[in-house]
Amino acid sequence: MLKKNCNYSVYLVLDPVLTEKMGMVKTAELAIEGGATIVQLRAPQWKKRRRYECALALKDVLHAYHVPLIIDDDLDIALACNADGVHVGQKDLPVHIVRKFLGPDKIVGLSINNEQQMLAVDPNVVDYVGVGPVFSTTTKPDAEAAIGIDGLAKLMKSCPVPAVAIGGIKNHHIAEIATTGVQGIAVVSAICGQNDPLGSARELSELWKHFHS
Structure with a gap:
């Protein structure tokens, strides 16, 4: 999968608590059918074996749709399942170490x-950055302070790579x-955790296409 052709428009970060009822893999598949373009596995609460097995299952599903699988902060799991990339935070492994082990053809993201x-x-x-949190979020307890729309816009002025906004984003925020x-x-x-992940992803995708022209 060519990194330069990666579509970051609707980037789904899977949460094991919110998807407990439906499951990570089913949630991801429905979201992709609705328009999600890239998927990240983020499950810090899980033991390594469970994360690895989930990553393998996700990779099988995502491969059929040509959607990349990114692993959050688990270089070893990404290597073990041949994921498409790794996302790290500022307190995780340094990005140059991640790049060294992943090689030039995989995706490396940074918060x-x-x-x-x-x-x-x-x-x-670094191939892309996740900028935020834009708004307060409850899905990541150790998140930094929210930067708001103005903070996001200011940071984007000096951004040298593709970027995704993250943190408490809902449909009504997309226009801004x-x-x-x-x-x-x-x-x-x-x-x-939505009752209809496919419909939710479709609405996000359509809103993004409408406002991001």
Whole structure:
């Protein structure tokens, strides 16, 4: 899968708690059918074996749709299941180490919360950044303070790679977010735990296409 052709428009971050009833794999498949373009497995509560087995199951499903699977902060699991990439935060493994082990053809993402972090992004190492949290979020307990739409727009002025906005994003935020220069929206609860993940993803996708022209 060519990184330069990666579509970041509706980036689904799977949450094991919110998807407990329907399951991670089924939620992901329905979301993809609705328009999700990239999927991240983020399950820090789980033991490694469970994360690995879920990653394998997700990879099988996503491969059929040509949608990339990103593993959050688990380089070993990404390597073991031959995932399409890894996303790391500022306190995780350094991105240059992740790149060294993944090689040049995989996707490496990095979380960004402030200007200092953004200015340190090396486009030769990092393929995309997740910028936020834009709004307060309950799906990531250790999240930094919300930066708001203005903060997002300011950070995007110095962003050297594709970016997705993340953090508490709902449908009614998309019109404003689409004006900031990001290439997509990363969502958790807007799809995970919803009664109709397919419909939720479709609405997000259609809104993004409408406002991001």
